[in-house]
Amino acid sequence: MSRRRRIGVMGGTFDPIHHGHLVAASEVQAQFGLEQVIFVPTGQPWQKSHELVSPAEDRYLMTVVATASNPRFSVSRVDIDRGGPTYTIDTLGDLRAEFPDAELYFITGADALEQILSWHRIEELFDLAHFIGVTRPGYSLNGAHLPQGTVSLVEIPALAISSTGCRSRVNAGLPVWYLVPDGIVQYITKRGLYRPEPAAPAAEWGP
Numbered sequence: 001m002s003r004r005r006r007i008g009v010m011g012g013t014f015d016p017i018h019h020g021h022l023v024a025a026s027e028v029q030a031q032f033g034l035e036q037v038i039f040v041p042t043g044q045p046w047q048k049s050h051e052l053v054s055p056a057e058d059r060y061l062m063t064v065v066a067t068a069s070n071p072r073f074s075v076s077r078v079d080i081d082r083g084g085p086t087y088t089i090d091t092l093g094d095l096r097a098e099f100p101d102a103e104l105y106f107i108t109g110a111d112a113l114e115q116i117l118s119w120h121r122i123e124e125l126f127d128l129a130h131f132i133g134v135t136r137p138g139y140s141l142n143g144a145h146l147p148q149g150t151v152s153l154v155e156i157p158a159l160a161i162s163s164t165g166c167r168s169r170v171n172a173g174l175p176v177w178y179l180v181p182d183g184i185v186q187y188i189t190k191r192g193l194y195r196p197e198p199a200a201p202a203a204e205w206g207p
Protein backbone atom coordinates (compact mmCIF):
# COMPACT_ATOMS: atom_id res chain seq x y z
CA MET A 1 0.00 0.00 0.00
CA SER A 2 1.42 3.39 -0.94
CA ARG A 3 2.14 5.87 1.84
CA ARG A 4 0.31 9.22 1.87
CA ARG A 5 2.35 12.23 0.75
CA ARG A 6 4.01 13.92 3.68
CA ILE A 7 4.29 17.69 3.57
CA GLY A 8 6.06 19.82 6.17
CA VAL A 9 4.84 23.26 7.18
CA MET A 10 7.33 25.71 8.67
CA GLY A 11 5.38 28.74 9.93
CA GLY A 12 7.17 31.81 11.17
CA THR A 13 7.41 35.55 11.25
CA PHE A 14 10.79 35.25 9.49
CA ASP A 15 11.86 38.81 10.33
CA PRO A 16 14.42 37.92 9.07
CA ILE A 17 14.65 34.24 8.11
CA HIS A 18 17.93 32.77 9.42
CA HIS A 19 19.91 29.54 9.35
CA GLY A 20 18.15 28.24 12.49
CA HIS A 21 14.88 28.10 10.51
CA LEU A 22 16.53 26.50 7.47
CA VAL A 23 18.37 23.82 9.43
CA ALA A 24 15.19 22.95 11.37
CA ALA A 25 13.21 22.49 8.15
CA SER A 26 15.99 20.54 6.45
CA GLU A 27 16.48 18.17 9.38
CA VAL A 28 12.77 17.42 9.72
CA GLN A 29 12.45 16.98 5.96
CA ALA A 30 15.18 14.35 6.02
CA GLN A 31 14.16 12.58 9.24
CA PHE A 32 10.46 12.27 8.29
CA GLY A 33 10.92 11.72 4.53
CA LEU A 34 8.87 14.80 3.70
CA GLU A 35 8.20 15.41 0.03
CA GLN A 36 8.56 19.15 0.62
CA VAL A 37 8.57 21.76 3.36
CA ILE A 38 6.37 24.76 2.79
CA PHE A 39 7.55 27.90 4.56
CA VAL A 40 4.59 30.08 5.55
CA PRO A 41 5.43 33.64 6.58
CA THR A 42 2.80 35.01 8.95
CA GLY A 43 0.42 37.82 8.08
CA GLN A 44 0.01 39.61 11.41
CA PRO A 45 1.49 37.43 14.18
CA TRP A 46 -1.14 38.23 16.85
CA GLN A 47 1.06 37.16 19.79
CA LYS A 48 3.70 39.68 18.60
CA SER A 49 1.20 42.59 18.34
CA HIS A 50 3.27 44.56 20.90
CA GLU A 51 6.33 44.29 18.60
CA LEU A 52 7.20 46.22 15.44
CA VAL A 53 7.16 43.65 12.61
CA SER A 54 8.57 44.35 9.12
CA PRO A 55 6.16 44.56 6.15
CA ALA A 56 4.81 41.17 5.12
CA GLU A 57 6.13 41.59 1.55
CA ASP A 58 9.69 42.03 2.85
CA ARG A 59 9.39 38.93 5.05
CA TYR A 60 7.86 36.97 2.17
CA LEU A 61 10.58 37.97 -0.30
CA MET A 62 13.35 37.16 2.19
CA THR A 63 11.78 33.72 2.67
CA VAL A 64 11.70 33.15 -1.10
CA VAL A 65 15.35 34.23 -1.45
CA ALA A 66 16.53 32.04 1.45
CA THR A 67 14.74 28.89 0.30
CA ALA A 68 15.26 29.21 -3.48
CA SER A 69 18.29 26.91 -3.68
CA ASN A 70 16.57 23.89 -2.07
CA PRO A 71 14.25 21.98 -4.45
CA ARG A 72 12.36 20.53 -1.44
CA PHE A 73 11.54 23.98 -0.03
CA SER A 74 8.73 26.24 -1.19
CA VAL A 75 6.93 29.30 0.18
CA SER A 76 3.21 29.89 0.60
CA ARG A 77 1.43 33.25 0.78
CA VAL A 78 -1.72 31.85 2.43
CA ASP A 79 -1.25 33.68 5.73
CA ILE A 80 -0.21 36.94 4.08
CA ASP A 81 -3.00 36.95 1.50
CA ARG A 82 -5.73 36.01 4.01
CA GLY A 83 -5.04 39.26 5.88
CA GLY A 84 -5.75 39.95 9.55
CA PRO A 85 -4.19 38.10 12.46
CA THR A 86 -2.58 34.78 11.58
CA TYR A 87 -3.93 31.67 13.27
CA THR A 88 -2.41 28.27 12.51
CA ILE A 89 -5.91 26.77 12.42
CA ASP A 90 -6.49 28.82 9.23
CA THR A 91 -3.02 28.04 7.81
CA LEU A 92 -3.59 24.31 8.15
CA GLY A 93 -7.17 24.56 6.86
CA ASP A 94 -5.97 26.31 3.70
CA LEU A 95 -3.10 23.87 3.15
CA ARG A 96 -5.34 20.85 3.66
CA ALA A 97 -7.65 22.22 1.00
CA GLU A 98 -4.67 22.67 -1.32
CA PHE A 99 -3.20 19.21 -0.56
CA PRO A 100 -6.23 17.04 0.33
CA ASP A 101 -4.32 13.76 -0.02
CA ALA A 102 -1.31 14.76 2.12
CA GLU A 103 -0.37 14.34 5.77
CA LEU A 104 0.78 17.67 7.17
CA TYR A 105 3.67 18.00 9.62
CA PHE A 106 3.81 21.39 11.36
CA ILE A 107 7.34 22.25 12.55
CA THR A 108 7.93 24.37 15.67
CA GLY A 109 10.96 25.24 17.74
CA ALA A 110 11.06 24.30 21.43
CA ASP A 111 10.12 27.88 22.43
CA ALA A 112 6.98 27.89 20.27
CA LEU A 113 6.03 24.40 21.46
CA GLU A 114 6.14 25.61 25.09
CA GLN A 115 3.49 28.23 24.24
CA ILE A 116 1.32 26.17 21.93
CA LEU A 117 -1.56 25.69 24.37
CA SER A 118 -2.19 29.46 24.09
CA TRP A 119 -2.83 29.17 20.33
CA HIS A 120 -6.26 29.87 18.83
CA ARG A 121 -8.61 26.80 18.80
CA ILE A 122 -5.71 24.62 19.90
CA GLU A 123 -7.95 21.61 20.64
CA GLU A 124 -8.80 21.36 16.90
CA LEU A 125 -5.24 21.87 15.66
CA PHE A 126 -4.01 18.40 16.49
CA ASP A 127 -6.61 16.87 14.14
CA LEU A 128 -5.25 18.82 11.18
CA ALA A 129 -1.53 18.04 11.43
CA HIS A 130 1.11 16.16 13.27
CA PHE A 131 3.34 18.53 15.26
CA ILE A 132 7.13 18.29 15.31
CA GLY A 133 9.02 20.09 18.06
CA VAL A 134 12.72 20.71 17.37
CA THR A 135 15.47 21.52 19.83
CA ARG A 136 16.55 25.15 20.18
CA PRO A 137 19.43 26.41 22.36
CA GLY A 138 18.10 28.05 25.55
CA TYR A 139 14.82 26.10 25.64
CA SER A 140 13.96 22.63 26.85
CA LEU A 141 12.03 20.44 24.46
CA ASN A 142 9.12 18.81 26.22
CA GLY A 143 5.77 17.67 24.90
CA ALA A 144 4.38 16.45 28.24
CA HIS A 145 1.72 19.20 28.24
CA LEU A 146 0.32 18.01 24.91
CA PRO A 147 -2.10 15.17 24.12
CA GLN A 148 -0.29 11.87 23.70
CA GLY A 149 0.77 11.03 20.16
CA THR A 150 0.25 14.51 18.75
CA VAL A 151 3.86 15.67 18.77
CA SER A 152 7.25 14.23 17.85
CA LEU A 153 10.37 15.65 19.44
CA VAL A 154 13.43 15.93 17.22
CA GLU A 155 17.02 16.81 18.00
CA ILE A 156 18.62 19.09 15.40
CA PRO A 157 22.08 20.72 15.19
CA ALA A 158 22.07 23.56 17.73
CA LEU A 159 22.19 27.03 16.22
CA ALA A 160 21.86 29.84 18.76
CA ILE A 161 20.44 32.26 16.21
CA SER A 162 17.26 34.31 16.57
CA SER A 163 15.58 36.91 14.39
CA THR A 164 15.62 39.26 17.39
CA GLY A 165 19.40 38.86 17.64
CA CYS A 166 19.83 39.47 13.89
CA ARG A 167 17.69 42.64 14.02
CA SER A 168 19.63 43.95 17.04
CA ARG A 169 22.93 43.32 15.32
CA VAL A 170 21.91 45.16 12.15
CA ASN A 171 20.54 48.00 14.26
CA ALA A 172 23.88 48.25 16.09
CA GLY A 173 25.84 48.17 12.83
CA LEU A 174 27.17 44.63 13.46
CA PRO A 175 27.38 41.98 10.70
CA VAL A 176 24.86 39.19 10.24
CA TRP A 177 26.96 37.35 7.64
CA TYR A 178 26.75 33.57 8.23
CA LEU A 179 23.80 33.93 10.62
CA VAL A 180 21.50 34.42 7.62
CA PRO A 181 22.01 33.37 3.95
CA ASP A 182 24.13 35.77 1.88
CA GLY A 183 21.13 36.92 -0.15
CA ILE A 184 19.38 37.96 3.05
CA VAL A 185 22.32 40.16 4.11
CA GLN A 186 22.03 41.83 0.72
CA TYR A 187 18.25 42.14 0.94
CA ILE A 188 18.43 43.71 4.42
CA THR A 189 21.03 46.21 3.22
CA LYS A 190 19.18 47.08 0.02
CA ARG A 191 15.88 47.67 1.84
CA GLY A 192 17.45 49.35 4.86
CA LEU A 193 15.68 46.95 7.24
CA TYR A 194 16.37 47.04 11.00
CA ARG A 195 18.32 50.28 10.77
CA PRO A 196 17.42 53.09 13.19
CA GLU A 197 15.45 54.80 10.32
CA PRO A 198 12.31 52.91 9.18
CA ALA A 199 12.28 51.20 5.75
CA ALA A 200 10.15 52.72 2.97
CA PRO A 201 6.68 51.15 2.55
CA ALA A 202 6.63 48.48 -0.17
CA ALA A 203 4.46 50.69 -2.41
CA GLU A 204 7.33 53.15 -2.70
CA TRP A 205 9.90 50.62 -3.90
CA GLY A 206 11.88 51.91 -6.82
CA PRO A 207 13.86 49.95 -9.41
Ligand SMILES: Nc1ncnc2c1ncn2[C@@H]1O[C@H](COP(=O)(O)OP(=O)(O)OP(=O)(O)O)[C@@H](O)[C@H]1O
Residues within 6 Å of the ligand: 011, 012, 013, 014, 015, 019, 020, 021, 024, 107, 108, 109, 110, 111, 112, 113, 134, 135, 136, 137, 159, 160, 161, 162, 163, 164, 165
Ligand atom coordinates in the same frame (compact mmCIF):
# COMPACT_ATOMS: atom_id res chain seq x y z
N1 LIG B 1 17.62 28.74 16.11
C1 LIG B 1 16.49 28.02 16.01
N2 LIG B 1 16.48 26.69 16.23
C2 LIG B 1 15.33 25.98 16.15
N3 LIG B 1 14.10 26.50 15.87
C3 LIG B 1 14.04 27.82 15.65
C4 LIG B 1 15.21 28.65 15.71
N4 LIG B 1 14.84 29.92 15.44
C5 LIG B 1 13.50 29.91 15.25
N5 LIG B 1 13.01 28.65 15.36
C6 LIG B 1 11.61 28.24 15.19
O1 LIG B 1 11.17 28.72 13.92
C7 LIG B 1 9.79 29.13 13.97
C8 LIG B 1 9.64 30.57 13.48
O2 LIG B 1 10.38 31.40 14.34
P1 LIG B 1 10.43 32.99 14.22
O3 LIG B 1 10.23 33.40 12.80
O4 LIG B 1 9.57 33.61 15.25
O5 LIG B 1 12.00 33.24 14.56
P2 LIG B 1 12.65 33.69 15.93
O6 LIG B 1 14.11 33.63 15.73
O7 LIG B 1 12.08 32.92 17.07
O8 LIG B 1 12.14 35.20 15.97
P3 LIG B 1 12.14 36.30 17.13
O9 LIG B 1 13.50 36.33 17.75
O10 LIG B 1 11.76 37.56 16.39
O11 LIG B 1 11.06 35.84 18.11
C9 LIG B 1 9.36 28.96 15.44
O12 LIG B 1 8.71 27.70 15.56
C10 LIG B 1 10.68 28.95 16.19
O13 LIG B 1 10.58 28.22 17.40
Ligand SMILES: O=C(O)c1ccc[n+]([C@@H]2O[C@H](COP(=O)([O-])O)[C@@H](O)[C@H]2O)c1
Residues within 6 Å of the ligand: 010, 011, 012, 013, 014, 040, 042, 045, 047, 048, 086, 087, 088, 089, 112, 118, 119, 120
Ligand atom coordinates in the same frame (compact mmCIF):
# COMPACT_ATOMS: atom_id res chain seq x y z
O1 LIG C 1 -2.56 29.95 15.93
C1 LIG C 1 -2.11 30.66 16.83
O2 LIG C 1 -2.84 31.15 17.71
C2 LIG C 1 -0.61 30.95 16.85
C3 LIG C 1 -0.03 31.68 17.88
C4 LIG C 1 1.34 31.92 17.83
C5 LIG C 1 2.10 31.43 16.78
N1 LIG C 1 1.48 30.72 15.81
C6 LIG C 1 2.26 30.23 14.65
O3 LIG C 1 3.50 29.70 15.04
C7 LIG C 1 4.47 29.94 14.02
C8 LIG C 1 5.68 30.62 14.64
O4 LIG C 1 5.26 31.88 15.13
P1 LIG C 1 6.29 32.96 15.64
O5 LIG C 1 5.40 34.04 16.24
O6 LIG C 1 7.15 32.25 16.66
O7 LIG C 1 7.05 33.44 14.46
C9 LIG C 1 3.75 30.79 12.95
O8 LIG C 1 3.31 29.94 11.92
C10 LIG C 1 2.58 31.37 13.71
O9 LIG C 1 1.46 31.69 12.89
C11 LIG C 1 0.17 30.47 15.82
